Amino acid sequence: MHIHKVRPDISLLSDSLEVPGIGYLPVNAYVLFAAEPVVVDTGLGLSNRDFPEALGGVMDPADVRWIWLTNPDRDHTGGLFRLLAAAPRARVVCTFGTAGLLGCERPIPVDRLYLLNPGQSLDVGDRTLASFRPPLYHNPTTIGFFDDRSDACFSSHCFAGPLPTVELAEASDVSEVDPEDVEAAQLLWATVDSPWVQLVDPVKFAATFQPIRDRNPQLILSAHLPPAPGVTGHMINALCGVAGAAPWIAPDQAAMEFLLTRFD
Numbered sequence: 001m002h003i004h005k006v007r008p009d010i011s012l013l014s015d016s017l018e019v020p021g022i023g024y025l026p027v028n029a030y031v032l033f034a035a036e037p038v039v040v041d042t043g044l045g046l047s048n049r050d051f052p053e054a055l056g057g058v059m060d061p062a063d064v065r066w067i068w069l070t071n072p073d074r075d076h077t078g079g080l081f082r083l084l085a086a087a088p089r090a091r092v093v094c095t096f097g098t099a100g101l102l103g104c105e106r107p108i109p110v111d112r113l114y115l116l117n118p119g120q121s122l123d124v125g126d127r128t129l130a131s132f133r134p135p136l137y138h139n140p141t142t143i144g145f146f147d148d149r150s151d152a153c154f155s156s157h158c159f160a161g162p163l164p165t166v167e168l169a170e171a172s173d174v175s176e177v178d179p180e181d182v183e184a185a186q187l188l189w190a191t192v193d194s195p196w197v198q199l200v201d202p203v204k205f206a207a208t209f210q211p212i213r214d215r216n217p218q219l220i221l222s223a224h225l226p227p228a229p230g231v232t233g234h235m236i237n238a239l240c241g242v243a244g245a246a247p248w249i250a251p252d253q254a255a256m257e258f259l260l261t262r263f264d
Contacts, residue, residue: 001015002014003057003058004172007219008033010152011033011058013057014170014172016166021255022192023163023164024166024169025160025163026169026224028041029042031059033059034125035126037066038066038093041069041077041223042067042069042076042077042079043078046078049078051083052079052082067083067092071156072098072141076156084108092113094141095116096117097141099115117143118131118132119132127148127149129148130146132211134156135212136159137158139157144156144158153232159235160224161185161189162185162188162189172227173229179234187239187245189224191246198246202240202243212232213233218230
């Protein structure tokens with residue numbers, strides 16, 4: 001994992017995962033240096049990743065007070081239980097559904113949980129984190145938040161996009177990527193990750209972005225895109241156009257075997 005200082009009070013732990021035939025998907029975790037420090041997601045669960053060790057590059061894991069899980073997928077929760085062991089005072093912030101899904105593998109002790117619904121807030125000492133359901137998601141338990149002090153929006157899968165190289169996927173700022181490539185990647189990923197968008201009414205779908213428009217955060221921190229400062233309105237306008245888009249068709253076995261021959 002690579003460490004980038006996004007803001008004086010926000011660090012990015014960037015990683016990536018290759019999606020054959022699509023590109024490299026950024027896999028981000030964040031540290032919010034609030035009065036009560038918050039870790040947002042915990043990276044991949046691969047055997048060669050040690051999230052607490054990577055986190056140690058920016059802070060002592062024992063000082064973590066909150067672990068905000070934007071959803072229960074393994075690319076968001078890979079280091080969760082190691083971090084819980086290394087951070088004995090930390091509580092896991094998530095929805096009831098996320099806690100339940102994680103319990104299918106390994107339950108989180110009830111005294112380490114803090115359950116939130118979209119629309120509720122969490123006080124972390126020097127700021128309030130206002131939770132919301134991002135307009136684009138593939139898991140109904142997804143929950144992002146607005147930080148009223150840093151003016152950042154932590155958007156989970158919303159605004160995500162696979163990029164053509166590892167270097168771009170793990171970049172410190174989305175401005176390192178051509179804007180047209182960013183828009184194309186986001187529109188592609190919306191059809192890959194949220195295939196239900198083909199069924200929604202464009203007007204109603206556009207309205208789901210209104211909470212972000214109203215807040216107008218100056219920094220979008222997606223789980224799967226480099227940090228994006230100053231382009232919130234442009235990215236919203238681009239994604240509003242995905243309603244009704246044709247679904248992405250995944251490779252079947254023949255296509256996968258063809259891809260494997262190319263890798264060889």
